[in-house]
Amino acid sequence: MTKLTLLTGQTLSFDAQPGLSAPQGAARFDSAGGVLIRDGLVAATGPASELRKAHPEASEIAYGEGLILPGFVDAHAHYPQTAMIASWGKRLIDWLNSYTFPEEMRFADPAYAADIAGRYLDLLLAHGTTTVCSFCTVHPQSVDAYFEAAKARGMRVLGGKTCMDRNAPDGLLDDPKRAYDDSRALLNRWHGVHRLSYVITPRFSPTSTPEQLSALGALWAENPDCLMQTHLSEQTDEIDWVKELFPQARDYLDTYEAHGLLGTNGLYGHAIHLEPRERARLAEVGAALVHCPTSNTFIGSGLFDMAGLAAEGQRIGLATDTGGGSDFSMLRTMCAAYEVAQLRGQALHPSYLLWLATAGSAEALRQGNRIGRLAPGMEADICVLDLASTPAIAQRSRRANDIWEAVFPTIMMGDDRAIRDVWVGGTRVEPSAAQSSGQLFG
Missing domain, CATH: 3.20.20.140 (Metal-dependent hydrolases)
Structure with a gap:
């Protein structure tokens, strides 16, 4: 049987190009969202509760307040x-x-x-x-x-x-x-x-x-x-x-x-x-x-x-x-x-x-039909951000009124400590290994 993996947390992706000064409806954000992965591809996205119900056989990895983005x-x-x-x-x-x-x-x-x-x-x-x-x-x-x-x-x-x-x-x-x-x-x-x-x-x-x-x-x-x-x-x-x-x-x-x-x-x-x-x-x-x-x-x-x-x-x-x-x-x-x-x-x-x-x-790069978005059929290259990765970022993000105020401190002050997890082609890798040993794969 094909293995299904369900990533849950906050999810963010884009259906269109946003404006320089406002999202203008281009972004899809869900504070309790999910990304279902099958055979290296994104099989489905949506509210985590609905994906759990539709796919009870899926192995869930819960990221809580982590922000799930395309890689x-x-x-x-x-x-x-x-x-x-x-x-x-x-x-x-x-x-x-x-x-x-x-x-x-x-x-x-x-x-x-x-x-x-x-x-x-x-x-x-x-x-x-x-x-x-x-x-x-x-x-x-x-x-x-x-x-x-x-x-x-x-x-x-x-x-x-x-x-x-x-x-x-x-x-x-x-x-x-x-x-x-x-x-x-x-x-x-x-x-x-x-x-x-x-x-x-x-x-x-x-x-x-x-x-x-x-x-x-x-x-x-x-x-x-x-x-x-x-x-x-x-x-x-x-x-x-x-x-x-x-x-x-x-x-x-x-x-x-x-x-x-x-x-x-x-x-x-x-x-x-x-x-x-x-x-x-x-x-x-x-x-x-x-x-x-x-x-x-x-x-x-x-x-x-x-x-x-x-x-x-x-x-x-x-x-x-x-x-x-x-x-x-x-x-x-x-x-x-x-x-x-x-x-x-x-x-x-x-x-x-x-x-x-x-x-x-x-x-x-003419790869927009394969990568760069969280959508069914896209390759499951995914980055999960910790929006409170340092004390300085955490104290600012706690004051956020929306997702943009929450993520902006990480954009301005974040580094590799903000990378909570990375998935490549539907396979989870360990970014912390590169920091400690100089390589991710054995």
Whole structure:
């Protein structure tokens, strides 16, 4: 007989995108709700009393005042930068040369890649993140390590080989043919296997020649169901560099568009300093922009225009951007997104922040039909929050008049202590193990 598991507690999910300043009926909250899990999927949601009555055979796990959410979705990260997170004091280009590239050189060693991949995914699970889209390194073994680690943990992840053929150390460079051939082989090996998706990955225009960008554009045209991820308009000095390298381009986005790297399944990280034409074209094709607020403040990149871009109908996801981002936590990322928006005169509602970290990022990754919501048929990736995880948070949440006042202190002050439980594909994992031993799975 199929095993049924019933999670009970406070439940929260989204049927639609909330407004920036109010839920506007998009959220489904039940203070005594339940989520029924069968065969790795959400079988039913609703009042706990009704689910108990309808399914007396289900094993119940009662979370009381715990808030049951979809697992967090991180739409842009660099797992190879795990060990060098929070490296001091550089602008983007200097930071890449001083910290990122030397660390990524180490991923030529398959054992090192496997160690970091496992460590990284365990850290994500400890922080309630069940899906991530990551850049790997130029080394194919870094992709294999990442997907093998995710497969072992049953996680739905996306990622790809980072392609560069200029303006980086020799040990991190390939060429247009190798970028195409390696990416194609990895795509054929991993795309659609278990819960894994391959993403075509030029790092950004300054580290790829036009020939390499065209080769990857051709690969994308041959595999249009794949996503393509890169960086766009992160810092002003980066944009100036792009203008020097591509003098014929109309703007930064044009360096991708001219080579077949602009499309509906495109993911463009940062997108802070966009010109009007770029904004119009991104909205026209339905591409996704990924907001990386802790990275943008840590490296001093600028302030993402959440309100303006959302008003244009842009598709927006949220991400840690580890290790330019200074935390593995999507709670901390939501906090930073709130603070960045405040500096632009917009107070983002807790519902919008939680939507960004769950359904919004899932939709940005074209996974919204699988993850990011608590609804029948969705994959049972679930995070349970303790809304009183520290004395400071507890004393504030006790004054709450509604769920939004109750959860907002955790968004602003929460960390891995707020993660009470995590479920991946309907299987319960133990996030506390990652904190104590460095790994979740034996």
